[in-house]
Amino acid sequence: MAPRALDYESLNENVKKVQYAVRGELYLRASELQKEGKKIIFTNVGNPHALGQKPLTFPRQVVALCQAPFLLDDPNVGLLFPADAIAKAKHYLAMTTGGLGAYSDSRGMPGVRKEVADFIERRDGYPSDPELIFLTDGASKGVMQILSTIIRGESDGVLVPVPQYPLYSAAISLFGGSLVPYYLEETENWGLDVNDLRQSVAQARYKGITVKAMVIINPGNPTGQCLSEANLREILRFCYQENLALLGDEVYQQNIYQDERPFISSRKVLMGMGPPISKEVQLVSFHTVSKGYWGECGQRGGYFEMTNIPPKTVDEIYKVASVSLSPNVPAQIFMGLMVNPLKPGNISYEQFIRESKGIIESLRRRARMMTDGFNSCKNVICNFTEGAMYSFPQIRLPPKAIEAAKKAGKVPDVFYCLKLLEATGISTVPGSGFGQKEGVFHLRTTILPAEEEMPEIMASFKKFNNEFMEQYDDRSGYSRL
Amino acid sequence: MAPRALDYESLNENVKKVQYAVRGELYLRASELQKEGKKIIFTNVGNPHALGQKPLTFPRQVVALCQAPFLLDDPNVGLLFPADAIAKAKHYLAMTTGGLGAYSDSRGMPGVRKEVADFIERRDGYPSDPELIFLTDGASKGVMQILSTIIRGESDGVLVPVPQYPLYSAAISLFGGSLVPYYLEETENWGLDVNDLRQSVAQARYKGITVKAMVIINPGNPTGQCLSEANLREILRFCYQENLALLGDEVYQQNIYQDERPFISSRKVLMGMGPPISKEVQLVSFHTVSKGYWGECGQRGGYFEMTNIPPKTVDEIYKVASVSLSPNVPAQIFMGLMVNPLKPGNISYEQFIRESKGIIESLRRRARMMTDGFNSCKNVICNFTEGAMYSFPQIRLPPKAIEAAKKAGKVPDVFYCLKLLEATGISTVPGSGFGQKEGVFHLRTTILPAEEEMPEIMASFKKFNNEFMEQYDDRSGYSRL
Structure with missing residues (x-):
């Protein structure tokens, strides 16, 4: 019988060509390990709430009221929602068409x-x-x-x-x-x-x-x-x-x-x-x-x-x-x-500022902890994260590691990131998923793990990395930038 | 200067070929008229809440709680939300990863x-x-x-x-x-x-x-x-x-x-x-x-x-x-x-059934009112709406109307629907937006206007249609199925 419309060989070739490493081999393996009961630290995707960041209270109050507009007529609504959230919900509901x-x-x-x-x-x-x-x-x-x-x-x-x-x-x-x-x-x-x-x-x-x-x-x-x-x-x-x-x-x-x-x-x-x-x-x-x-x-x-x-x-x-x-x-x-955020004088303003400042200042500290952590590791160098949510350290893989990867049928940075995942539960994305210069290797992590867990994560990374480098050290030089 | 990447002549030809009448000429004209202050009855798109249908209470309570999970710790939550909505919110929040x-x-x-x-x-x-x-x-x-x-x-x-x-x-x-x-x-x-x-x-x-x-x-x-x-x-x-x-x-x-x-x-x-x-x-x-x-x-x-x-x-x-x-x-x-809806015995079950039955039974009556209404109009015939949310009456346009449309540079059913819109505020979609046999004309309306407004809408449609048919009646026969 001829291949059917949705058999692999019949599909749009452009679909097959798509590559998306952020949810690729590493992510799939991490999901498997999680199912098996291993603790996984998902740093493969910039997904702050998945790593424990709390939502800002005020916008959630407003959207909750918009979802349940009948609450606006409830005499008890003021017991659960501040007046400015109620006013904002009315403001946005009035913009909708139903x-x-x-x-x-x-x-x-x-x-x-x-x-x-x-x-x-x-x-x-x-x-x-x-x-x-x-x-x-x-x-x-x-x-x-x-x-x-x-x-x-x-x-x-x-x-x-x-x-x-x-x-x-x-x-x-x-x-x-x-x-x-x-x-x-x-x-x-x-x-x-x-x-x-x-x-x-x-x-x-x-x-x-x-x-x-x-x-x-x-x-x-x-x-x-x-x-x-x-x-x-x-x-x-x-x-x-x-x-x-x-x-x-x-x-x-x-x-x-x-x-x-x-x-x-x-x-x-x-x-x-x-x-x-x-x-x-x-x-x-x-x-x-x-x-x-x-x-x-x-x-x-x-x-x-x-x-x-x-x-x-x-x-x-x-x-x-x-x-x-x-x-x-x-x-x-x-x-x-x-x-169009809250302004000074709004009832919820202080809380909103406290919450948002808390998040951004913690991200700032975590960016520093992560970069410094990477730079303290053998054969790892990392530019400072000036913005966004990621660190992208270069991993200087020794030739023996590159050979071992080849034997395992893996791209060298995929090989490294898989070993990192199995050893520590840290789920990253190999640099090859983003593109990099020939012969140079990286990984991407988010800076999103909870601040109090960061020292332990970086220690666990360092331990893995230094053992990895030890294992594949052939004392004949490393891949270079 | 050469055309720029986002000038019309440079665009992907497939994008230009796309046609989507549901939000096409008729919808755009209706939006203009609305801005000018005219009352528009949007029956161009199956959008029940836009025509006054109320959301089911229980699911909205659950999603509101999921948006504002901090309410689950509030001692007053039971004053605004029933216990089964609280339980369901916890059920779904436990499925999320943050x-x-x-x-x-x-x-x-x-x-x-x-x-x-x-x-x-x-x-x-x-x-x-x-x-x-x-x-x-x-x-x-x-x-x-x-x-x-x-x-x-x-x-x-x-x-x-x-x-x-x-x-x-x-x-x-x-x-x-x-x-x-x-x-x-x-x-x-x-x-x-x-x-x-x-x-x-x-x-x-x-x-x-x-x-x-x-x-x-x-x-x-x-x-x-x-x-x-x-x-x-x-x-x-x-x-x-x-x-x-x-x-x-x-x-x-x-x-x-x-x-x-x-x-x-x-x-x-x-x-x-x-x-x-x-x-x-x-x-x-x-x-x-x-x-x-x-x-x-x-x-x-x-x-x-x-x-x-x-x-x-x-x-x-x-x-x-x-x-x-x-x-x-x-x-x-x-x-x-x-x-996975509520089951008999749940606190909110009766209300849920009452609300959903109310909606579906009203839709059933409206399907009947609309089909009957169309079939009572001159040169209009309409199959009964067995399901979905639409009526698709055939409009038998007299040759003089088709000629007038041609002169106005419009497809005949677009011409009819535009005149209907200007005269009554009823925003429909011409049959040509869905495809129809050569020389046969339709329009699509939803059956969604509020039940109590339906008689007036159908009367207004009938008045327009019969005047239109009168105006273009040349007593020399109509386009036929």
Whole structure:
């Protein structure tokens, strides 16, 4: 009998090509071990609540009331909910067309999109148009929609940083386009060299690829760096010269751990450059409720904002968004609450500030603990995590370890991470899942384990690593940066 | 300057080809009129809460508690929430890996998938495997994922009913495949003739198309019919003979308005047919929390269940689902609550039954009011709505109306629906958005307006229609079925 439509050999080849290591072999093995009763520390994905981070109280109160609007008529409601949460719930319910159970407009509720626009204006100092802001089920869905709008086929290329969060490589594979890599410089704290970009574009064009867009992840995932204003200007000038749209993944904009390197949005820099660049460069910026000190990953809320995108294109994006009817409504309210937070004087303000400060300051300390911990290990070096939620240490694997990996039929960093998992329960993602230079090996961990557990985790890592290095030490030198 | 990446002329052509009338010209015009202050009755989309349907109290209590788990420790919680809602909230929170703020497994929480499998087993009498059930952000997302897995390019075809809910045509366009139409017979109460199917497949093959799958929507959207068991057997035998996967859109399985025509799932019929058919035909069935008497559209919850799909394919589908991390967690809990509802003896059982019965019985009466209303209008005939949420009356447009439409540059049924909208505020979708036979015209309305408003709406429709028919009556005959 001929293969059936959903037999493996009949499937869309682009689906087969997709790679997504964040939930790949390591994650699957970790899930197995967990089923067998082993304690696993899941640092493979930036999922703060899964590692014990508590949700912020106020937004949860508001969304709970929106889910149960009949409570608003209950005389006892004030015993469980503060007055400002009740007022905010009424504010958002009034924006819906029938509560959380009704589809919203496919771009999201106009009222929340207006609050997002106001937030962007306050942040950047330039007005933002709610009609150019679309709410999404998490930032990933927005990124995928924009990439599928851009990519026509394999001769369309998108510049993606290496190492990169593999959403980009996966989506480009799925939509049948070509990934054009540009390398971040580990020795320059994962900085971006525009000359290197130019070379990447030239090489791609030589192969007949039309390079249409460039992705930046700022703060970086998995690399944790924050781009400077000067660097962003260079990038935008480059996009102008090369006629590239810029996709700015800015989901970690609240996750900043170094005062000297604040987050600056691509849009602010673009607007500040003036015409012709500010009028010409097409920019789509992405944000989410999953990161920051919110960490509301499971709610799936995000937005994208479009700059210099012609109305006819916006209409096409709206049309395709309509096919999925609407982003989930509860997460739209989380987005509203995130961009339009409590103000001094509100009843819940002090608690909100205490909770959010507690989270961000702890993340800052954990970033430091983790980087320092890695740098104290044999054959491990790690740039400081300036932002985002990850450490991306380089692991200098001895030749004997590389040989042993080869014998086991594993990529060397996968081999290392699997051994780490079996020995310690720490579930990481091998650097090869993000891309890295030939012969150089990394792993990615989040900085999210609970602060009080961090010393033990880093000690357990160090013990494993040093034994591993001992075991494979052939005293004939290590793989080098 | 060359066109930029996101200028209209540079976009993915498949994006431009997508058509989605449910939120098309009519909807956009209705939104404009609403902004101008006109009262609009949105019957363009099956969105019950937007037209005043109240959410079921118990599931909302449970999800509200899950959003605000700190309430579970509050001594006053019992003043606002019944004990069974508190118990259920604890039940679902225990399934999460960190509450609603944590990503779940990309297939959805194992505990909820088990509850879905148990529901399917109770419904059909055959066991179901939770590992073959994936939760999704609404059924549409699941349909899109499966179609993108199947379609390799324009020579891959999918059989789709005409008229059809345009999710299917839109997704097939977006993924660059070919839609192979088969016609439902209006004079046979929108039944499906297998000989007609055979002809559609033969014609497609003659054009070089590999027909890989067939879509059925049961109960039908926009046509409202329920397929009989005999008809489902014929369809499954046909899929077996022609080597087609069957995609069963069963989102309206709880929306049944005629006792003689109950819903029967494709899976139950398939299992009942025995080998080889029951072991060979690949089936994917879709369900949702958006329809039934729940109508929780804005929460975006759904699932698909796979039958006879090989493990390697399931792995590929899992991998691609992972790229979007996880379906939203609150809607997963709604799904659990829907498939595993309250039982007699639970404190909230009586209220739950009263509320859900109230909704379904009112829908049944509204289906009757609407069909009867349409059939009392000049040049309008309408099959009875056996299931789902829609009426799909045929409008026999006089030649003078068709001419007037042509002059206005509009498709005739669009012309009619726009005039209806301007005159009455009733926002419908023209039949051309779903497909119909050449020269025959329809419109789709939901049966969702509040029951007490229904007489007035139907009177307003009748007045408009009869005036329209009067205006364009040239006494020289009408377009005919």
